[in-house]
Amino acid sequence: MAKKVSLKDIAQKAGVSIASVSYVLTKGNNSGVGPELSEKIKKIASELNYRPNQIAKSLQSGKSYSIGLIVADISNPFFANIARIIEDQAKKYNYTVIFGSSDEMASKSSDLITFFVNRQVDGFIIAPAEDSLEQIKALQKQNIPFVLIDRYFPEIDTNYVATDNFMATFKATNKLIESGNSEIGLIAYNSELYHMQERINGYCKAIEEAGCSPKKSNIKKIDFSSLKEQINKKVDELVLSDNPVSAILFATNTLALYGLKRIDALKLKVPDDVSVIVFDAAEAFDFYYCPLTYIKQPLFEIGTNAVDILVDQIDKPNKKLSQVCIKSTLVENESSK
Amino acid sequence: MAKKVSLKDIAQKAGVSIASVSYVLTKGNNSGVGPELSEKIKKIASELNYRPNQIAKSLQSGKSYSIGLIVADISNPFFANIARIIEDQAKKYNYTVIFGSSDEMASKSSDLITFFVNRQVDGFIIAPAEDSLEQIKALQKQNIPFVLIDRYFPEIDTNYVATDNFMATFKATNKLIESGNSEIGLIAYNSELYHMQERINGYCKAIEEAGCSPKKSNIKKIDFSSLKEQINKKVDELVLSDNPVSAILFATNTLALYGLKRIDALKLKVPDDVSVIVFDAAEAFDFYYCPLTYIKQPLFEIGTNAVDILVDQIDKPNKKLSQVCIKSTLVENESSK
Numbered sequence: 001m002a003k004k005v006s007l008k009d010i011a012q013k014a015g016v017s018i019a020s021v022s023y024v025l026t027k028g029n030n031s032g033v034g035p036e037l038s039e040k041i042k043k044i045a046s047e048l049n050y051r052p053n054q055i056a057k058s059l060q061s062g063k064s065y066s067i068g069l070i071v072a073d074i075s076n077p078f079f080a081n082i083a084r085i086i087e088d089q090a091k092k093y094n095y096t097v098i099f100g101s102s103d104e105m106a107s108k109s110s111d112l113i114t115f116f117v118n119r120q121v122d123g124f125i126i127a128p129a130e131d132s133l134e135q136i137k138a139l140q141k142q143n144i145p146f147v148l149i150d151r152y153f154p155e156i157d158t159n160y161v162a163t164d165n166f167m168a169t170f171k172a173t174n175k176l177i178e179s180g181n182s183e184i185g186l187i188a189y190n191s192e193l194y195h196m197q198e199r200i201n202g203y204c205k206a207i208e209e210a211g212c213s214p215k216k217s218n219i220k221k222i223d224f225s226s227l228k229e230q231i232n233k234k235v236d237e238l239v240l241s242d243n244p245v246s247a248i249l250f251a252t253n254t255l256a257l258y259g260l261k262r263i264d265a266l267k268l269k270v271p272d273d274v275s276v277i278v279f280d281a282a283e284a285f286d287f288y289y290c291p292l293t294y295i296k297q298p299l300f301e302i303g304t305n306a307v308d309i310l311v312d313q314i315d316k317p318n319k320k321l322s323q324v325c326i327k328s329t330l331v332e333n334e335s336s337k
Numbered sequence: 338m339a340k341k342v343s344l345k346d347i348a349q350k351a352g353v354s355i356a357s358v359s360y361v362l363t364k365g366n367n368s369g370v371g372p373e374l375s376e377k378i379k380k381i382a383s384e385l386n387y388r389p390n391q392i393a394k395s396l397q398s399g400k401s402y403s404i405g406l407i408v409a410d411i412s413n414p415f416f417a418n419i420a421r422i423i424e425d426q427a428k429k430y431n432y433t434v435i436f437g438s439s440d441e442m443a444s445k446s447s448d449l450i451t452f453f454v455n456r457q458v459d460g461f462i463i464a465p466a467e468d469s470l471e472q473i474k475a476l477q478k479q480n481i482p483f484v485l486i487d488r489y490f491p492e493i494d495t496n497y498v499a500t501d502n503f504m505a506t507f508k509a510t511n512k513l514i515e516s517g518n519s520e521i522g523l524i525a526y527n528s529e530l531y532h533m534q535e536r537i538n539g540y541c542k543a544i545e546e547a548g549c550s551p552k553k554s555n556i557k558k559i560d561f562s563s564l565k566e567q568i569n570k571k572v573d574e575l576v577l578s579d580n581p582v583s584a585i586l587f588a589t590n591t592l593a594l595y596g597l598k599r600i601d602a603l604k605l606k607v608p609d610d611v612s613v614i615v616f617d618a619a620e621a622f623d624f625y626y627c628p629l630t631y632i633k634q635p636l637f638e639i640g641t642n643a644v645d646i647l648v649d650q651i652d653k654p655n656k657k658l659s660q661v662c663i664k665s666t667l668v669e670n671e672s673s674k
Contacts, residue, residue: 049479066435066456074424077620080417084438087411091437096456098403098433101421119403119433142386257620283414283594283621 005050068116069099085303106131145313151195161305161324169202181247185238188251190221235262247275253282276335293336298326342387405453406436422640443468482650488532498661506539518584522575525588527558572599584612590619613672630673635663
């Protein structure tokens with residue numbers, strides 16, 4: 001890197017004291033230095049491409065004006081879209097966003113948190129990975145401001161912004177029941193995370209309210225890290241068994257992406273052979289031959305709320321926690337008929 | 338935020354001097370402090386949750402160990418995927434990545450560069466927006482290390498990692514000619530950016546080599562900011578004219594996404610009514626009824642090379658510039674038959 005331009009360099013060129021330069025550049029029009037000399041100093045600073053040292057400023061204010069964003073995977077469209085919204089909102093408050101992907105692994109998430117804390121981020125926005133409860137508790141203990149998004153831990157009191165997962169799958173399952181499906185499959189992740197549990201619970205509740213009991217064999221759980229290896233078998237078990245399902249609810253868009261590819265490979269037609277509802281949209285579904293019914297998540301509200309809450313918490317550490325649950329919408333199309 | 342734990346807090350609890358604490362925590366086993374006392378100090382530091390002040394460290398080293406990444410739009414899958422690769426590679430060097438989206442606007446790009454420079458990033462990875470040449474020249478003048486990706490400016494000497502855009506569309510157009518198409522349309526962005534010009538040039542060259550001259554009416558240019566408003570008309574002009582094209586080459590995946598929707602709405606069949614090749618892949622195409630021929634870009638190589646070159650340049654400011662052009666591959670499927 002080039003040698004940084006110092007106050008001394010400017011002072012020498014302007015033929016004034018370092019103190020005068022410092023006053024002019026830090027205090028603007030209240031510097032006590034005459035307007036003509038002020039202008040001269042500012043002009044020289046600009047010519048020399050002087051940049052105030054933000055790191056030194058940060059050291060004084062104790063703030064870095066940066067937010068650490070930890071998601072499962074920045075290349076997943078759900079998180080890429082939220083990241084974009086968070087970026088735009090953070091910039092309104094003059095904050096930069098540093099991001100990292102946990103791949104749903106607690107160890108990676110822990111590394112990222114330490115890495116970002118050591119870089120003095122002012123706070124975090126986190127879609128917490130499985131088994132990361134202790135890390136989140138540790139953040140709390142250190143009084144580092146954070147907001148959880150997409151998922152949260154009901155057993156601890158934190159800021160969070162999430163979707164009403166239970167109601168979303170409850171309504172979606174009801175829709176499939178109303179369309180005349182008596183055997184409805186659910187493909188979800190094998191995860192203790194609250195949002196996934198709630199999606200499963202919403203499905204079960206709808207089936208119970210219809211006077212049936214949810215069958216274990218109709219609920220298929222897939223390991224996040226082995227999605228591509230496991231999905232075909234689980235789809236086959238649902239649609240090719242002796243008592244096949246006539247509808248499938250996919251608990252995420254990635255599960256649906258691979259599940260629908262399998263349904264297509266089996267030459268089954270949506271919705272004639274199997275009805276489908278997907279949690280979350282994806283560009284990929286735009287070209288699916290049968291327009292899909294999906295649960296539309298409020299990405300914009302999640303992202304902007306998370307930033308607003310975090311920035312407020314950074315400025316007011318003793319502020320009451322904010323717990324925001326935003327409703328999602330069932331967008332009805334051909335696939336759930 | 339909680340009050341930060343200082344060296345003084347640790348010294349008081351351990352009953353030693355601040356100097357001893359500083360030696361132990363900064364110099365490890367070479368501190369000159371006895372092993373027993375060293376252990377005691379480290380234990381207390383850990384109990385108190387002491388974190389070395391990275392900002393203060395940065396002030397000493399002059400490095401922030403952060404990279405500014407500026408792309409057109411982080412929510413575009415092409416850039417989201419590259420961001421993920423850059424994140425993983427940067428972490429290997431202990432760097433964090435701060436990102437921003439320029440929306441292909443020079444003014445936004447300029448704001449982001451200033452914003453990140455003031456936050457003392459050590460260098461930049463930039464997919465430069467149109468008309469941002471002067472900003473890039475200004476970075477050069479300030480000796481701030483940077484690497485351009487995806488696009489670059491042939492008139493200035495910079496680090497860059499890009500695809501061989503000319504050869505990519507040259508080969509793709511040749512493929513369409515070989516398949517018997519005599520009228521081939523090109524839908525590109527209305528942009529002076531070098532990568533877009535080269536994509537257009539490659540198309541023209543292939544048509545010239547086939548003994549024809551490229552027709553202006555077959556080359557449709559769309560404004561980045563008005564894609565959705567302009568695409569239908571441009572597709573219509575190509576396929577519904579008196580002398581319609583029998584094939585279309587789309588210069589980006591987003592252009593293809595909306596162009597194919599129009600082709601579908603017109604009830605034209607790919608490839609029977611119109612053959613198609615797309616620059617770049619996208620998950621969205623997985624469900625397109627006709628498997629698409631596309632130009633596969635070397636995302637992994639672009640991302641990892643960019644980080645390697647940047648980190649090297651940060652450490653060795655006088656290093657020779659690296660200009661890397663990576664070949665793309667034409668993946669042949671049904672749509673170009």
